[in-house]
Amino acid sequence: MSSLRPGSVGARSLDCGSCRQASRGRLLAGTSQPRKRRPAFRQDRAKNGKSRAEVLAELEAARKDGTLALIQRGAPLPIKNAGPAKSRQQVIDEMRSESPKQRRARMELTTGG
Structure with a gap:
């Protein structure tokens, strides 16, 4: 059995350009579509938002x-806190003064029907 040593006549360097191109072609052969390039950033198309500062x-x-x-x-x-919380008595008063329609809607939300 003969083995090829680096530098011998039959051995090829894996670092050659044609080898890289061939392996790249094999890798890209399985892709369905070519890669799309992203458009370059253009300052005139940027929205005038906040300054860097x-x-x-x-x-x-x-x-x-x-x-x-x-x-x-x-x-x-x-x-973020929207304001001071209601007291227990305020919540009870709101529940007692709600209409039957509002009560049904609240019960559907809290009990599932």
Whole structure:
């Protein structure tokens, strides 16, 4: 059994350009469509939004309040408080004063029908 050594007459270097092209062709032969190129970024097509300074200020604020860390981990963001919560008595009073139609709608939501 003869073995070919690198540098011998019958051995080919795997680093040659034709070998790379052939292997690339074999890899791409299984793809159904050629790769599409993304359009180049053009400043005139960019929407006039926030300035760089505004974006950096928002980024720094997100770092300080912990929002950035939550976003990076994929955690849900806390809901901002919409105002003072209702007291227990206020909720009971609202439930007692609701119309029968409102009561049915609430019961469907909470009990499933």
